[in-house]
Each structure stands twice: as C-alpha cells, then as structure tokens.
Amino acid sequence: MRGPDVVWYLGVAAVMFSTGALxxxxxxxxxxxxxxxxxxxxxxxxxxxxFSRGHGGGAGQIFALSVxxxxxxxxxxxxxxxxxxxxxxxxxxxxxxxxxxx
Amino acid sequence: MxxxxxxxxxxxxxxxxxxxxxxxxxxxxxxxxxxxxxxPFYSALxxxxxxxxxxxxxxxxxxxxxxxxxxxVYAGAVMVMFLFVIAYLGGRADAPWAGGPSLxxxxxxxxxxxxxxxxxxxxxxxxxxxxxxxxxxxxxxGSPADIGRLFLTDHLLAFEITSVVLLVAAVGGVVLGxxxxxxxxxxxxxxxxxxxxxxxxxxxxxxxxxx
Numbered sequence: 648m649r650g651p652d653v654v655w656y657l658g659v660a661a662v663m664f665s666t667g668a669l670x671x672x673x674x675x676x677x678x679x680x681x682x683x684x685x686x687x688x689x690x691x692x693x694x695x696x697x698f699s700r701g702h703g704g705g706a707g708q709i710f711a712l713s714v715x716x717x718x719x720x721x722x723x724x725x726x727x728x729x730x731x732x733x734x735x736x737x738x739x740x741x742x743x744x745x746x747x748x749x
Numbered sequence: 750m751x752x753x754x755x756x757x758x759x760x761x762x763x764x765x766x767x768x769x770x771x772x773x774x775x776x777x778x779x780x781x782x783x784x785x786x787x788x789p790f791y792s793a794l795x796x797x798x799x800x801x802x803x804x805x806x807x808x809x810x811x812x813x814x815x816x817x818x819x820x821x822v823y824a825g826a827v828m829v830m831f832l833f834v835i836a837y838l839g840g841r842a843d844a845p846w847a848g849g850p851s852l853x854x855x856x857x858x859x860x861x862x863x864x865x866x867x868x869x870x871x872x873x874x875x876x877x878x879x880x881x882x883x884x885x886x887x888x889x890x891g892s893p894a895d896i897g898r899l900f901l902t903d904h905l906l907a908f909e910i911t912s913v914v915l916l917v918a919a920v921g922g923v924v925l926g927x928x929x930x931x932x933x934x935x936x937x938x939x940x941x942x943x944x945x946x947x948x949x950x951x952x953x954x955x956x957x958x959x960x
Contacts, residue, residue: 670934
C-alpha cells in the first residue's frame with residue numbers, strides 16, 4: 648500500500664467525526680445540524696473503508712454503501728420535517744422546540 | 750536498474766503522500782467550515798467540497814466504486830436536495846460564536862474534544878500493530894464487479910433491506926410533505942376565526958373529521 652498507513656486515514660476520520668459532533672451540539676439551526684450529521688456519517692464511512700483496505704476484505708465497502716443509503720433516507724425525512732416546521736411557521740431553532748420535553 | 754525501480758517506487762510513494770495530505774487538509778478544513786459558517790448555504794457548499802475530497806481519499810484506499818457512488822449519490826443527488834431546501838427556506842442561521850461562551854458551548858466543545866482525544870488515543874495505541882501492515886489486495890479490489898458480486902452473494906440481505914429502507918423513507922417524505930400542506934391550510938384558516946366568537950345557540954358547524 649503506497650503512501651500513508653490506514654492509521655492516518657483513521658486520524659482524519661476522527662477529526663471529521665468530532666467536528667461533526669461539535670456542530671450537532673453547538674449549532675441551533677436544524678439545517679446545519681443535519682449537515683453536521685452528514686459529516687459524522689461520512690467520517691464513519693471513511694473509517695469503514697480504511698479498515699476494509701487494511702483487512703483486504705470488501706465487507707467494509709458494502710457497509711459504507713449501506714450507510715450512504717441510510718444517510719440519504721435520513722436526509723429525506725429530516726428535510727421533510729424541517730419543511731413541515733417552516734410551513735407551520737415554527738422557529739427554525741432546535742432550542743425552541745421543547746414541546747416533547749417532559 | 751534496481752535503483753531506478755526503487756526511485757520510481759519512492760517517487761510514487763511521495764506523490765501519494767502529497768495527494769493524501771492535500772485531500773486530508775481539504776477534508777478537515779471544509780468540515781470546520783460546515784460547522785462554522787453562519788449561512789447554511791455556504792455550509793452546504795463546504796460539505797460538497799468535503800464529500801469531493803473524501804472521494805479522493807477513497808480512491809487512495811482503492812475503493813473506486815464507493816468513490817464514484819459518493820460523488821454521484823452524495824455530492825450530486827443528496828446535496829442538490831439540501832441546497833434546494835435551503836434556498837426555499839432562505840434566511841440565515843445562528844452565528845455559532847456570537848455572544849461569548851455559555852455553559853452549553855463549553856460543554857459542547859469539551860464533548861467534541863473528548864471524542865477526538867478518545868478515538869485518537871485508541872487509534873494511536875494500535876498504530877504499530879496490525880493496522881500498519883495492510884493486506885495485499887488484487888487489482889479487482891473495490892471494483893464494481895467485486896462490489897456487485899459481494900452484494901448479490903454474501904450481503905444479499907443488506908442489499909434487500911437497503912431497498913426497503915429507501916422505499917420507506919420515500920413514503921415518509923411524501924407523507925410529511927402532504928401533512929405539512931394540510932397544516933399550512935389549517936393555519937391560514939385559523940387566522941380569521943379568531944375575531945368574533947359565534948353565538949352559543951347556533952348549531953355547531955360540521956367539521957369534516959381529519960383522516
């Protein structure tokens with residue numbers, strides 16, 4: 648394997664994942680929370696593909712493709728919820744959506 | 750003769766390092782940009798850059814099919830949907846760093862840093878071990894034929910479940926959209942009804958039950 652080891656890819660994946668987690672925790676706009684979730688899913692995908700290369704098996708790539716399908720479904724449902732919120736004239740702010748809080 | 754081969758191999762190695770470094774830097778920088786832009790439109794554009802540089806990393810890991818699917822499905826279809834919704838809703842989001850540190854923000858940064866340190870330590874402890882000796886793979890590794898054979902033999906159940914998940918998500922999107930339209934109509938009807946209250950003696954208006 649030319650170039651950097653699998654470990655280096657895992658380091659990039661770790662940085663990307665924690666950036667995404669920071670975005671989910673920090674931002675209040677649901678659109679940017681969804682974008683940060685995509686960042687976390689893609690970091691997990693990068694780790695899966697790096698492990699797949701490291702072990703020489705294709706199962707990690709299959710897993711990554713399934714994660715892509717799940718991420719696409721998540722985007723469909725999440726964006727549907729955000730559009731529904733906007734049509735009900737609710738504020739697009741995850742801190743103000745507290746009706747399910749006990 | 751041998752020294753020429755070694756030189757060519759090390760030149761290829763150095764080139765791979767350069768490409769990896771550029772792609773990794775672009776990945777991390779665009780990831781930070783996604784989180785820190787206050788305009789969601791710019792965040793989505795930064796995420797497209799992030800996905801493109803991730804596809805370069807996938808190519809370096811000899812996952813050609815996944816890289817192509819990443820660009821087509823993610824940077825193409827999913828992000829277009831994102832940009833469409835952002836353009837529809839418009840407006841700016843919260844500025845992430847405005848207003849100084851609050852308890853929430855300090856806790857968020859601490860949690861993100863804790864995840865980072867934890868994963869980096871776990872990866873670093875294994876750095877000299879099995880992970881540093883990747884397996885030798887053939888030329889067909891990661892090719893569409895290889896992925897297709899795996900999907901139709903070993904991972905057939907995952908393939909079928911993926912199709913069901915996508916179908917359910919599509920149905921859910923349609924239901925959420927139609928529901929939102931009805932709620933909007935109800936919200937617009939409710940505005941004039943707030944003014945004079947009708948007399949009690951009148952028979953109640955038949956309201957068609959919501960299905």
